[in-house]
Amino acid sequence: MFKHQLLTGEQKALYKEFREFVKEHVGPNAADWDKRRGVPREVIDRCSKAGYVGGIIPKEFGGGGWDTVTFGLLNEAMGSASSSLCALFTVHTMAAMPLVKWGTPDQQKRFLEPMAKGELIASFALTEPKVGSDMQNIETTFTPQGDIYLLNGTKKWITYSGFSDIFLVFGKTDDGKPTACIIRSNAPGVKVTRLEDMLGFRAAYVSQIEFNNCEIPQEDIVGKPGLALAYVAPYGLHYGRMSTAWSSAGLLRACLEISAAYSRERRASDSLLIDFGMIRQIITDIGVDLEAAQHLCLSAAMADDAHSPKAMEKTLIAKYYSSRAAVRAAADTIQVMGASGCQEDNPAARHYRCAKIMEIIEGTNQVLQRVLGKSFSRRTPTK
Amino acid sequence: MRAENEQIPQDIIRNYIMENVNLEELDDDFDIFEAGLVNSLFAIELMTFLEKAFDIKVTMDDLDMENFKTVNSTGQFVQRKREA
Numbered sequence: 001m002f003k004h005q006l007l008t009g010e011q012k013a014l015y016k017e018f019r020e021f022v023k024e025h026v027g028p029n030a031a032d033w034d035k036r037r038g039v040p041r042e043v044i045d046r047c048s049k050a051g052y053v054g055g056i057i058p059k060e061f062g063g064g065g066w067d068t069v070t071f072g073l074l075n076e077a078m079g080s081a082s083s084s085l086c087a088l089f090t091v092h093t094m095a096a097m098p099l100v101k102w103g104t105p106d107q108q109k110r111f112l113e114p115m116a117k118g119e120l121i122a123s124f125a126l127t128e129p130k131v132g133s134d135m136q137n138i139e140t141t142f143t144p145q146g147d148i149y150l151l152n153g154t155k156k157w158i159t160y161s162g163f164s165d166i167f168l169v170f171g172k173t174d175d176g177k178p179t180a181c182i183i184r185s186n187a188p189g190v191k192v193t194r195l196e197d198m199l200g201f202r203a204a205y206v207s208q209i210e211f212n213n214c215e216i217p218q219e220d221i222v223g224k225p226g227l228a229l230a231y232v233a234p235y236g237l238h239y240g241r242m243s244t245a246w247s248s249a250g251l252l253r254a255c256l257e258i259s260a261a262y263s264r265e266r267r268a269s270d271s272l273l274i275d276f277g278m279i280r281q282i283i284t285d286i287g288v289d290l291e292a293a294q295h296l297c298l299s300a301a302m303a304d305d306a307h308s309p310k311a312m313e314k315t316l317i318a319k320y321y322s323s324r325a326a327v328r329a330a331a332d333t334i335q336v337m338g339a340s341g342c343q344e345d346n347p348a349a350r351h352y353r354c355a356k357i358m359e360i361i362e363g364t365n366q367v368l369q370r371v372l373g374k375s376f377s378r379r380t381p382t383k
Numbered sequence: 384m385r386a387e388n389e390q391i392p393q394d395i396i397r398n399y400i401m402e403n404v405n406l407e408e409l410d411d412d413f414d415i416f417e418a419g420l421v422n423s424l425f426a427i428e429l430m431t432f433l434e435k436a437f438d439i440k441v442t443m444d445d446l447d448m449e450n451f452k453t454v455n456s457t458g459q460f461v462q463r464k465r466e467a
């Protein structure tokens with residue numbers, strides 16, 4: 001359990017509520033959702049009703065007005081049991097927060113307010129088959145035609161796009177200006193195809209979206225053409241990384257709980273596993289990683305709540321560390337459990353598959369290295 | 384932050400950029416974005432800094448790289464926002 005003296009009473013109370021929700025509605029069903037390749041709609045509706053889907057959206061738009069720490073705690077609790085369900089909060093928030101900052105009053109009324117209540121579920125459609133999330137080179141196009149734009153292109157591996165009602169889509173105008181828009185999933189020219197056989201996040205409706213001459217009115221452009229790369233996408237990605245960092249920390253906690261419990265019960269050569277030094281070393285590594293990840297996540301979220309310019313970099317660091325640690329912990333948990341950890345009905349196997357996804361989404365860790373490596377390097381004094 | 388508000392915006396902005404980009408000197412008309420001195424996050428970091436340091440709110444109408452490309456243009460933008 002995430003225990004930290006820096007949490008407020010309200011944050012602690014909400015975290016307790018999230019954990020009780022997870023214990024009753026998520027933990028017992030997460031494996032089944034994976035097998036059936038989808039979190040059931042009634043579960044998502046239950047999350048909406050509980051105020052979780054729009055929790056971080058400001059109250060003025062009908063959301064819960066949570067601080068970022070509370071949003072992180074939700075992701076930690078959900079991520080400990082189902083990375084697939086947690087991914088809903090990730091992508092929905094990635095689409096919502098740019099609208100909070102850059103949306104027009106009309107967009108906030110038409111899209112953000114229903115998103116705050118969970119009446120509209122949204123996905124963040126940036127990644128493409130050929131260029132991944134390299135926004136400088138995306139191939140999706142916005143072509144002006146009279147008063148509207150025609151949207152053409154293909155997005156791939158878009159989490160929850162097989163479920164969502166709207167997408168925040170990124171592309172470029174004919175003269176190369178990065179641009180973003182909101183489009184409904186049932187708009188003419190939109191085709192969504194589920195990608196069923198993903199390694200992890202199997203219940204997260206990961207899909208491909210094709211846009212074929214979709215008509216985008218000017219009033220559905222988010223921000224200004226030309227500034228989607230500098231301002232709109234980073235805002236969404238920031239909250240995606242925040243969510244992923246905390247979700248990874250939750251997965252780490254789950255791995256510690258599973259491996260520690262197993263090592264206290266399982267015997268080998270007349271001794272409990274925990275009595276072997278090499279097993280204690282594994283448990284120690286997972287526990288220390290968990291402690292470090294929790295501190296980094298909390299530091300990032302508190303910086304965000306303080307409106308610190310350093311919040312974005314702290315979030316990159318938290319996502320980088322937590323996701324890498326989650327992969328290590330999940331692999332080690334399987335190692336502690338041996339063959340039983342390799343069975344699909346064991347939560348450790350699902351955490352192992354999902355942990356790898358954490359290193360890839362919202363900017364691969366190699367993209368993060370490119371940014372962080374340069375940043376750390378610049379900070380050191382020159383001779 | 385109030386004490387900072389009483390300084391010339393250009394001085395505060397220049398110090399912030401130099402501190403973050405690790406420069407010893409910075410001309411107030413030098414385009415930091417075109418020169419590639421900052422990473423992809425810096426536009427938002429700078430915006431967040433301006434909002435906090437000068438108690439202003441950057442809105443969609445302000446989204447114009449001309450407002451943020453140099454110390455002078457950013458300082459003039461802050462002045463306009465404070466006078467509005």
